[in-house]
Amino acid sequence: MESLTVVHKINIAIHVAAGSLALVVGLIAIIASKGRKLHRLTGRLFLILMSIVIITGLIGVFVFGRNTFLLVITVLSGYLAFSGYRVIKAKSNVPKFIDLGICLLSLISVSYFLYYFKSIGMIWSPVIVYSTVGYLFLMIVYDLGRYFIPTKTYANLWIYEHILKMVGAFGGLLSAFSGTVFPQYQPYSQFIPSILGTLITICFMINVSRRKKYVNVN
Template sequence: MELLSILHKSNIILHVSAGSLALLTGIFILLFKKQGRIHRQSGRLFLILLGIVIFTGLLGVFVFKRNSFLLVITVLSGYMGFSGFRAIRNKSNIPQAIDIVMALLALASVSFFIFYFNAIGMIWSPVIIYSTVGYLLMAVGYDLGRYLLSTKTYGQLWLYEHILKMVSAFSGLLSAFAGTVLPQYQPYSQFLPSVLGSLIAIAFMANYWRRLKRNKLIIKQKGN
């Protein structure tokens, strides 16, 4: 029993440490240049840390019996991080087995968590439930539906997809962190970081759209 307690505490320390480092890495990525080797390496580090957060979170629920709906937010963050990475790596909507499997696994995971947490009688905030599950359903629906788009059309969307998903991964992690550290302010401590993330993603996408439009205008003027 004492050994289990030590392992549980060690798992918590690893979970919190990885989550904190992931947040710091995410802030660094958001604040500094979005291109080049440093950005790519920082992105990989963020995904590795996010993977540790998810793994230790799963251990907390299923091995150490720590019941927390915040884990669903973490799973959402993990899926968005994975899918966002795949978007910039592939830059194509050609169907790949791993992407389809992960999308279906994300749906199955959330369905299981909803059933599991409901069965143990947790008190839920409807705002968090509907927004988290709804956003994941929307993301997976897009991921499966993008295969219906033409290659040319998707070629104009993949970078926007990457931006939105990676910022969503960060804001999802921030929501889980804030919800844990500031439980007295729930659901706002969980919901507001997601709103902030959405605004940041929109700002980055709008900036990229303006730069792309400006570059096209410059090219057109040079051609004339």
């Protein structure tokens, strides 16, 4: 039992360190000029750190039985980061087995969470629970439905999808961090970062839209 406690503490330390670094690197990626070397480099590093956060988070939930709500935050942030990366890599909506597989795996994970909550009762803020689960479901439904969008139409949409998902992954990670560090201010410490992420997403989308219009005019 003592050895498990030590392993659990090590897992927490790695989880916290990777999450903190991911926030710093993610912020640099957001600020850096898009398409440039620094943006691509920090973007890849953010994905690596997110992978570590996801793995250690899942270990904490399934091996050590810690905060099951972290499962949803982990799945949401991880799914958005993975899907956002796949969008910028493919730049098309041609169905791929790996994308469908991760999508269905995420759906199964969040369904398990809802079943678990129903069995034990609502013990966390309903605002956070329903908004997080609802947003993940919305993203999954969109990702399954985007394959029916005409290819020419999607060619103008993928950049917005990339922005939405990558900033969303950063916002989810920031919400988990602030909610853990400032539990006395929940649920505000959890949903305010999400609001901030939404505003950043809107600003980037408007900027991209204006740049596209400028290019088309000239």
